[in-house]
Amino acid sequence: MNQIPNSLRSSPDASGHFGAYGGRFVAETLMPLVLSLETAYEAAKKDPSFQAELSGLLKHYVGRESPLYFAERLTEHLGGAKIYLKREDLNHTGAHKINNCLGQILLARRMGKTRIIAETGAGQHGVATATVAARFGLPCTVYMGEVDMERQKPNVFRMRLLGAEVKGVSSGSRTLKDATNEALRDWVANVHDTFYIIGSVVGPHPYPALVRDFQAVIGAETRAQMLDREKRLPDLVVACVGGGSNAAGMFHAFLDDSGVEIHGVEAAGDGVNTPRHAATISKGTPGVLHGARSYLLQDADGQILEAHSISAGLDYPGIGPEHSWLKDIGRVKYHSVTDQESLDAFMMLSKLEGIIPALEPAHAIAHVSKIAGQMKKDQVIVVCLSGRGDKDIFSVAEKLGEKL
Amino acid sequence: MTRLSNTFARLKKEGRAAFVPFITAGDPDMDTSFAILEKLPAAGADVIELGLPFTDPMADGPAVQAASVRALAAGCTTAKVLKLIEKFRKADKTTPIVLMGYYNNVHAYGTARFVKDVAHSGVDGLIIVDLPMEEDEVLRVPAKAQGVDLIRFVTPTTDDARLKRIVADASGYLYYVSVAGVTGTKSVPEEEVRAAITRIRAATDLPCTVGFGIRTPEQAAAIASIADGVVVGSAIVSRVADNIAHGKERVVAEVLELSRSLAGSTHAARHGKVPA
Numbered sequence: 001m002n003q004i005p006n007s008l009r010s011s012p013d014a015s016g017h018f019g020a021y022g023g024r025f026v027a028e029t030l031m032p033l034v035l036s037l038e039t040a041y042e043a044a045k046k047d048p049s050f051q052a053e054l055s056g057l058l059k060h061y062v063g064r065e066s067p068l069y070f071a072e073r074l075t076e077h078l079g080g081a082k083i084y085l086k087r088e089d090l091n092h093t094g095a096h097k098i099n100n101c102l103g104q105i106l107l108a109r110r111m112g113k114t115r116i117i118a119e120t121g122a123g124q125h126g127v128a129t130a131t132v133a134a135r136f137g138l139p140c141t142v143y144m145g146e147v148d149m150e151r152q153k154p155n156v157f158r159m160r161l162l163g164a165e166v167k168g169v170s171s172g173s174r175t176l177k178d179a180t181n182e183a184l185r186d187w188v189a190n191v192h193d194t195f196y197i198i199g200s201v202v203g204p205h206p207y208p209a210l211v212r213d214f215q216a217v218i219g220a221e222t223r224a225q226m227l228d229r230e231k232r233l234p235d236l237v238v239a240c241v242g243g244g245s246n247a248a249g250m251f252h253a254f255l256d257d258s259g260v261e262i263h264g265v266e267a268a269g270d271g272v273n274t275p276r277h278a279a280t281i282s283k284g285t286p287g288v289l290h291g292a293r294s295y296l297l298q299d300a301d302g303q304i305l306e307a308h309s310i311s312a313g314l315d316y317p318g319i320g321p322e323h324s325w326l327k328d329i330g331r332v333k334y335h336s337v338t339d340q341e342s343l344d345a346f347m348m349l350s351k352l353e354g355i356i357p358a359l360e361p362a363h364a365i366a367h368v369s370k371i372a373g374q375m376k377k378d379q380v381i382v383v384c385l386s387g388r389g390d391k392d393i394f395s396v397a398e399k400l401g402e403k404l
Numbered sequence: 405m406t407r408l409s410n411t412f413a414r415l416k417k418e419g420r421a422a423f424v425p426f427i428t429a430g431d432p433d434m435d436t437s438f439a440i441l442e443k444l445p446a447a448g449a450d451v452i453e454l455g456l457p458f459t460d461p462m463a464d465g466p467a468v469q470a471a472s473v474r475a476l477a478a479g480c481t482t483a484k485v486l487k488l489i490e491k492f493r494k495a496d497k498t499t500p501i502v503l504m505g506y507y508n509n510v511h512a513y514g515t516a517r518f519v520k521d522v523a524h525s526g527v528d529g530l531i532i533v534d535l536p537m538e539e540d541e542v543l544r545v546p547a548k549a550q551g552v553d554l555i556r557f558v559t560p561t562t563d564d565a566r567l568k569r570i571v572a573d574a575s576g577y578l579y580y581v582s583v584a585g586v587t588g589t590k591s592v593p594e595e596e597v598r599a600a601i602t603r604i605r606a607a608t609d610l611p612c613t614v615g616f617g618i619r620t621p622e623q624a625a626a627i628a629s630i631a632d633g634v635v636v637g638s639a640i641v642s643r644v645a646d647n648i649a650h651g652k653e654r655v656v657a658e659v660l661e662l663s664r665s666l667a668g669s670t671h672a673a674r675h676g677k678v679p680a
Binding site (some may be wrong): 015023024025026027028029030031032033171172177178181184185188189190191192285286288289290291293296298299301302303304 | 463465469507510512534536558584585
């Protein structure tokens, strides 16, 4: 089952499986659409005009390539390996999410779909979707859990400014998982005209593959920039993992570089030995949710458990199938850091580098702060700084006991 | 012959359609749902679809979602649902029970153990909403070996080529989803259903039931005149929700009364005539 192929970059297989994970676990009503999306995507991949339009938009609209920044003061402070930050926070809309949204809306247009829907947790994917929907003049509905709407108010307002309709979801834990259920319900009822822009490397095949491919620009740029700057590959690549899109995009270019160690960082919330965490890989078991087989937080009966993280973007009880596979074959090591550790890292990066990170990549920074000091000074770490922290200042202030 | 094939063969001979009520197991609690279940055949149920509650029922509308929430809050588990069916089966040897749910609960139970235990408890068919034909072999084959049919869906988005592949490995009956959408939110479009049933009959001899969007005795009668079975779910579980405040006896009485009325119009629809 876990036989390792020659290249780790060739998955998924034709039926959408990464090892034992992935697949297409959706209602029959959605299957024809999922299959036609796959056909459209395969054609687009080979179409030079599609690729040219996408790279043009990534350059002139998003501002790519994003810088690879040497974090000199952070490196000094931690006293070990050199730390580089891949600045996805400098993209238009402030996070990596836009890379994927542009790719998917071009696919939507190619398929003749006239209405866009999306789910969002932290609101970054919702903002990115609302942005591309505005850019291409398509109506857009974003589903968002009521809990997330409360803790990510600025992003709710941003989406509305961009002309999107934000629909609050009051079922279940009222977070990302429930927003995803509601988006799937909308999709199944509106298959004829609606394109569902999924925000992470989750969902039925081909979503985990196509989202990974649209995000792979992160790793591809990083690898080239690193070779240019350091004349070598990094020793360690680190990214935070909720559903896992920035990580999948960052890791992809390095999967076959056996000298490069790769770490994914999950949200441990109050701690992985408490009931309040989102450490799906560390504490979960394989199951089937939202169209794919992957690790899940669930009870013995297969009921989905509520995840918890201070970071709305990591607050999800599942993870992408590719990450589940990379964990099982041992290519990527998955670690976790707590809410408190990520808050400390959030403050540290703000003060040392003048960069306020989103709480999601603050988890990756927190992990690096634990290990950089034990590495040699001539070693190199690269961290995906997947988004900026402006959206998080309200929840951080609340945690610090300050009122804005 | 299985209980399912016997039932549809008998109904065909009688020239009427099956009334197929859906209730969620354990809703609002195990005892009340058993009280409903054991009296459904007498209230006119020819086949019973029993929902296995799931925390994240993506294909269901608000009514069935709420039923899952009630059942789980009252402590419903897969093991308890199987015991419930076993108890029903001790007294009723003829009414088929089809267990309907989502794959994660099956996966967590263990597919091999699940098919063995459901067969033992007296389940006749399985409907797993998020297991399209591309993924269903893992359950369909071992279930069949235990004499349990995996019921496949046909929907308004299923084209002829796909329909052909769906019916090739289907058994028991087919479930035609009358509208693209989640359960209980749109009304059944009769003319489209008529065209779809004609298309399905050309592809297979399997009985075809119709569900999603049938709420009233009038709608049930209209569908009964064209299909082999009429599934009503959201309207029934809504009746549970509407009467919880009035006590459990009232819940049971109201659900059975609605079932009798829907069964009556389903059974009377064709006046013994075989549909064209």
